[in-house]
Amino acid sequence: MTQGPVPVDAMGALVEALKRLPGVGAKSAQRMAYHLLQHDRPAAQQIAHALQTAVAQVRHCARCHTFTEQPVCTTCLDPSRDARQLCVVETPADQAALERTGSYRGLYFVLMGRLSPLDGIGAHAIGLPELIERVWDGEGAGSGVAVEEVIVATNFNAEGEVTAHVIAEALKPRGIRVTRLARGVPVGSELEYVDLGTIAHALSERR
Amino acid sequence: MTQGPVPVDAMGALVEALKRLPGVGAKSAQRMAYHLLQHDRPAAQQIAHALQTAVAQVRHCARCHTFTEQPVCTTCLDPSRDARQLCVVETPADQAALERTGSYRGLYFVLMGRLSPLDGIGAHAIGLPELIERVWDGEGAGSGVAVEEVIVATNFNAEGEVTAHVIAEALKPRGIRVTRLARGVPVGSELEYVDLGTIAHALSERR
Ligand SMILES: [Zn+2]
Ligand SMILES: [Zn+2]
Numbered sequence: 015m016t017q018g019p020v021p022v023d024a025m026g027a028l029v030e031a032l033k034r035l036p037g038v039g040a041k042s043a044q045r046m047a048y049h050l051l052q053h054d055r056p057a058a059q060q061i062a063h064a065l066q067t068a069v070a071q072v073r074h075c076a077r078c079h080t081f082t083e084q085p086v087c088t089t090c091l092d093p094s095r096d097a098r099q100l101c102v103v104e105t106p107a108d109q110a111a112l113e114r115t116g117s118y119r120g121l122y123f124v125l126m127g128r129l130s131p132l133d134g135i136g137a138h139a140i141g142l143p144e145l146i147e148r149v150w151d152g153e154g155a156g157s158g159v160a161v162e163e164v165i166v167a168t169n170f171n172a173e174g175e176v177t178a179h180v181i182a183e184a185l186k187p188r189g190i191r192v193t194r195l196a197r198g199v200p201v202g203s204e205l206e207y208v209d210l211g212t213i214a215h216a217l218s219e220r221r
Numbered sequence: 222m223t224q225g226p227v228p229v230d231a232m233g234a235l236v237e238a239l240k241r242l243p244g245v246g247a248k249s250a251q252r253m254a255y256h257l258l259q260h261d262r263p264a265a266q267q268i269a270h271a272l273q274t275a276v277a278q279v280r281h282c283a284r285c286h287t288f289t290e291q292p293v294c295t296t297c298l299d300p301s302r303d304a305r306q307l308c309v310v311e312t313p314a315d316q317a318a319l320e321r322t323g324s325y326r327g328l329y330f331v332l333m334g335r336l337s338p339l340d341g342i343g344a345h346a347i348g349l350p351e352l353i354e355r356v357w358d359g360e361g362a363g364s365g366v367a368v369e370e371v372i373v374a375t376n377f378n379a380e381g382e383v384t385a386h387v388i389a390e391a392l393k394p395r396g397i398r399v400t401r402l403a404r405g406v407p408v409g410s411e412l413e414y415v416d417l418g419t420i421a422h423a424l425s426e427r428r
Contacts, residue, residue: 027274
């Protein structure tokens, strides 16, 4: 029984690295490495540069926690937005989906995840203490306007519902109005894949 | 109608870069970028480093054209291999599949692709002139042993068959024995996904 060829070190290291991308297994990583080295080395260099730049420059907004390269993101700094409303979403992609409906003019808080105790993702990991402080400080985290309503727009699946419940329980005792997107959004779906009309409807029907 | 949030430059650039990976669309690229920046920045740095190292160091073997970091790969330099046999494969992954069978002790020529005129991939792109020179030079490209048999192990799909045909036509006039893996390999399949026993059988039944 002969051994296979000795793995090329840089090639093998590249395959191993690419396997760390979500959704990429050994076969996909091998095909990606092969494609980049054989057919598209400029793309390999572009990806490497973009990764390094993003790691170096992308931070979290001090007010809403979304990704930004500035201390506070452009949405939070926009004076035309209604700081009395705060919409809580799981990810920047969910925020972008809500923005595309054109139906919401308030601010956001981006959890950058959702409660998932089985995966070790607890309240601190998704910034719940910061959210509570953000809502309770009475100054809108520097906006000068107190939050009057928190619209919980976590996804309508088990973990998103638990997250919504925990947020509501944490905020209601302080007299904050806590609403949830109406259930026009299909149960079990991921918000970012929902059509805009459904999201807009769910927003207007929030309870 | 409000616009979506202004894209974060470094984040947007990362998503665009990741979309250049084969099989990765806009949604996948967004999820990859989000995952790396939110949950696994060390992976982002590892991938960037591996890409740059591979682009800088991975070249093609002067004899068989596979990926290597040396002028000639370890397989081609292995004195225990039978230089009278030359197996032509499309990719390093196909070569690795053949190696894993333990049934082949000859050398290889890796086309790094297959003929696909519609995609602009012609004989030069897959190194056919170099293959012919490799077979005809009578010295095994430095091994000192002339090639007596070329085993064509391109995939059993339309493009692989055309590639095999063109190789056979090019080599037969010079009296080289040109064989093809037996059709024990399922028609229409990709070699690297075929089970080892089938490949070993096809190798022994080559015609
Ligand atoms: Zn912000
Ligand atoms: Zn070689």
